[in-house]
Amino acid sequence: MVRVTPSTTPTQPLWTLSQENLQAWMAAEGHPPYRASQVWQWVWEKGVSDFSQMSNLPAALRQALAEAFPVPELQLLHERKSQDGTRKFLWQLPEGGTVETVWIPHQDRATVCVSSQVGCSLNCRFCATGQLGLERQLQGYEILLQVYTLKHRLRLPVTHIVYMGMGEPLLNYSAVIESLEGFSQKMGLSPRRITISTVGIPKGIRRLAERKEPFELAFSLHSAIPEKRQKLIPLAAHISLEEVREALITYGQTRQEWVTLEYVLLAGENDGPEDAEALRAFIAPPLQAKVNLIVYNPVPGLPFRPSPRLKAFQQALLRMGIITTIRYSRGADVAAGCGQLARQTG
Numbered sequence: 001m002v003r004v005t006p007s008t009t010p011t012q013p014l015w016t017l018s019q020e021n022l023q024a025w026m027a028a029e030g031h032p033p034y035r036a037s038q039v040w041q042w043v044w045e046k047g048v049s050d051f052s053q054m055s056n057l058p059a060a061l062r063q064a065l066a067e068a069f070p071v072p073e074l075q076l077l078h079e080r081k082s083q084d085g086t087r088k089f090l091w092q093l094p095e096g097g098t099v100e101t102v103w104i105p106h107q108d109r110a111t112v113c114v115s116s117q118v119g120c121s122l123n124c125r126f127c128a129t130g131q132l133g134l135e136r137q138l139q140g141y142e143i144l145l146q147v148y149t150l151k152h153r154l155r156l157p158v159t160h161i162v163y164m165g166m167g168e169p170l171l172n173y174s175a176v177i178e179s180l181e182g183f184s185q186k187m188g189l190s191p192r193r194i195t196i197s198t199v200g201i202p203k204g205i206r207r208l209a210e211r212k213e214p215f216e217l218a219f220s221l222h223s224a225i226p227e228k229r230q231k232l233i234p235l236a237a238h239i240s241l242e243e244v245r246e247a248l249i250t251y252g253q254t255r256q257e258w259v260t261l262e263y264v265l266l267a268g269e270n271d272g273p274e275d276a277e278a279l280r281a282f283i284a285p286p287l288q289a290k291v292n293l294i295v296y297n298p299v300p301g302l303p304f305r306p307s308p309r310l311k312a313f314q315q316a317l318l319r320m321g322i323i324t325t326i327r328y329s330r331g332a333d334v335a336a337g338c339g340q341l342a343r344q345t346g
């Protein structure tokens, strides 16, 4: 347990405090433990983070809390709304830089697509975010705040979370875990409804395998032919596909779970019979995986196009006995689709 007293951690943001932290602080200040529960309810259940509004606390305590803990917020710089209801938000971050978050309603669900880094270091050839380069790592609470702000400030429902915005979650591992814990323990969202999407970092996948929370893992495969994959994803030249596959097998066996393979279907690049055949070989036991075919969202200036062979490719995989779903694009008219997050505000 981390002991928090006003003198030792004067700038710890409210969002990063655990219940134990708050209790320790209350004890050090001479307040009964239930005061910590009251603050917790205001912040995480009622969505109130302004200490002055916590009406069941004594005025002096409200004042002391405000002096002890900063409450940084995301500042909304820009919003775009898609015809399909998808909304894209551009935020100014408390610790510098800007990122985007996408809110996607579909039937009785509402999925938030969060960013885990400012920009991205991977430079995947088909992705708009890749063109930005990496500016900085997000703090765990900055990832958490993307969902908190939509839920409590904009009053939007949230049922699912996907780490599919800007950045590579497993290259910002500790912040991603901190946010994951925050989503489940602080915001009460079930980890079963949280998906971490990765380009395939074996070390990170093995660390995730040891976690107890029942979140979902998706791996951005895009081609099971190593040379083709390297052309699309520069990082693949440094991490062999076999190494990633081994890590996924360990992950699946440790957690008794299937993983999802994301496969963005690009015209003439990865949509032929030999590509389907390579996928079959990749999925062979002991790997247990299903395939999610992604409709490509074109990015201005990049040469890739969505494949017209989507249905045929799905049928080919289904005939091979591979569970294959299609993810249709959402929010593409306002550049809010997967891989279109490049922070243009026009």
Ligand code: SAH
Residues within 6 Å of the ligand: 124, 126, 127, 128, 163, 164, 165, 167, 168, 169, 197, 198, 199, 200, 218, 219, 220, 262, 263, 264, 294, 295, 296, 297, 298, 299, 337, 338, 339, 340
């Ligand atoms: N770094 C993580 C999260 C990236 S975004 C990862 O690589 O998984 C989530 C998914 O969108 C990834 O599978 C990514 O490859 C895919 N993607 C990137 N650009 C896209 C585009 N323009 N259209 C459709 N999907 C895209």
